[in-house]
Amino acid sequence: MTLTGCADSLLGFILVTDMIIVASSDIATCIRATALQGVALSLLPIVLWGQHGQLIHVATVSVSALVIKALVIPWLLFRFLRSAHVRRESAPHVSRHAAALFATALTAIAFYLARVLVLPMAMPSTLLVPIALTTILHGLFVLISRRLAITQIIGYLTLENGVFIFGQTLVSDMPFAVELGMLLDVLGGVFVMGVAILHISREFDHVDTHQLSSLKD
């Protein structure tokens, strides 16, 4: 397969995982989809920039992304899931079928936006910007439409993954330490949020953020 073909199929795969995350109500499925998305993401730097003669730099970015996004974060999420005693998103604000429809509409919007905003530099794949925007919009949609704290973390991760895809446009100019700092921030975020979930489930006997509404004016 050519390089463009590789990049396109990876990005297509990311779109599929996006759809699974939005439309599935089984939390374990969502976490597995996140892990798969992490694998695809971590291959992107190599496919997009591997030819440009910075192989070591690009490969280190890929490996650290693989470890953090495809292994450590899903593992953490599974641990938090087990201790939170929930398996399904039983009553989301938007039903599963409606969510799938919304996700499709958001994808269309993202592709339209990407046609309007043309990248000033040449990239191996024309799908990069639309898929990045799609992932960001899907992440935001999950954040709004779900009630359980753990699925909201998944929404945040999806959003962050979308930003990561967009960041691929700049990989060659980014020092590795900066790249690593950003990955570690996401890891730290998931960890601290997960610990908060543990406390919430112990204190309230549920992880439904809709019921976290005692503070108001």
Place this chain on the structure above:
Amino acid sequence: MLIALLIVLPAAVGLISFAVGRMRFALVALSATAAFHAVTTTLLVASSPRVAPVGMIWTLDAPGRFFLSILSLLFVLVTLYTVSFLSNATREGTPVPRHFVPCLLWFLTAMTVVTTTQHLAILWAAIEATTLTSAPLVYFHKRRGALEATWKYLLICSVGIALALLGTFLLGVAASASPAGGSSLLLSSLEKSAPGMARPWLKAAFVFVLVGYGTKMGLVPMHTWLPDTHSQAPSPVSALLSGAVLNCALLGMLRTFQVCLAAGEAGFARQLLVVLGFGSVAVASALMVGQRDYKRLFAYSSIENMGIITVGIGLGGAATYGSMLHALNHSLCKAGLFFVAGNVLRAYKTSAVHEVRGALGRIPLSAGLLIALCFAIGGTPPFGPFMSEFMIFRSAMQGPGLFFAIPFLGCLAIGLLGMCGVVFSMVHGEPKSDSPPLKEPWPLLAAPALALACVLVLGLYVPPLVAHAIELTARSLGG
């Protein structure tokens, strides 16, 4: 070199005190680090060249120097208060979590990175780190409300800040269109390539950065987490959140504003800033009237003041100087107010306004400080905020004119009256039970008193050293 020390040392001390885990050790380590931070910052600010060297990731330019100095001063005050606060908590049987002091130190590290870096991606990572290191601090009083506030803080700010990262990347994309340079995210190279940047991408970048860091600054309508978090956090943490973190987020936003200035797109950015800032002032001052929780009251006042600062930067000219001066004034006042709020909480065990009566009889010194600080932040002479708000108001008269300046002044007046109304109902009246005056440890009074003294000095006369630092900062922000 000194910068590296300033960043690494607090982080290392944090690790050590986490490993040791003894309260007494942690408090000594905290005090020593605060003193070290203040001394090193003074040395750094005195020794750093007036014009920052170009092309370096770690260096102090005028805004960095200014905000680092505020941070360091504030951290000393917070440490003074925290040591006494935690000793009291231990004595009264409230368990202090082992991670409390280490998180405070890592929090300081993250904020120091924000002020000392010139690389916008590192800046982003550090601002996200401030959220992560301060979230465990919010959950100090193990109450349900505190847990709810921690969750909202983490989720809303992380999402907002993720959008700011998108904005930062968009800035890099915009720069790659410029003939003058690559897509490096160093501030100096971005400023160099700014005139040739792709306009739609630059504008999109500023919008995303403003929404993202605006969330962390508490600008309306992204402010929803702020009153909850600042009211539920323990008082010294609220002081740090209001006085220092909001400034860090502001600095993050200003960095992109600097690029817009260099690109000649300041007009677009300024319009957005004025609209968003004025909205924050209006909404926050309306919500302060009749507020039932005094810590929420001070949190809304933070939103109002961040709005004032944002409006000032948007107006430009002399207002930029005014809004930087106001950032300093607000940090000091708000830290002082949250310290006093902690003292009131200590005496009355509640943050509900209607249960606090007769504070002047019960805790006379704290109540006096509360009244003075309330007038100060409300913008009455002879305190500092009056001067800075007046400068911004004058620019509003000269720039947009009466139709903007009068509603702006009206909102400020509503905020002042709302705040005074609530505070007076707390300090006057008869205490519910016949309780004798409570003895207050001196550090719990010294910290807010020092803050008040600084604000008073700033209102009467701005020392030339400070004025010069603010002037240089304002100049790099187009003032």
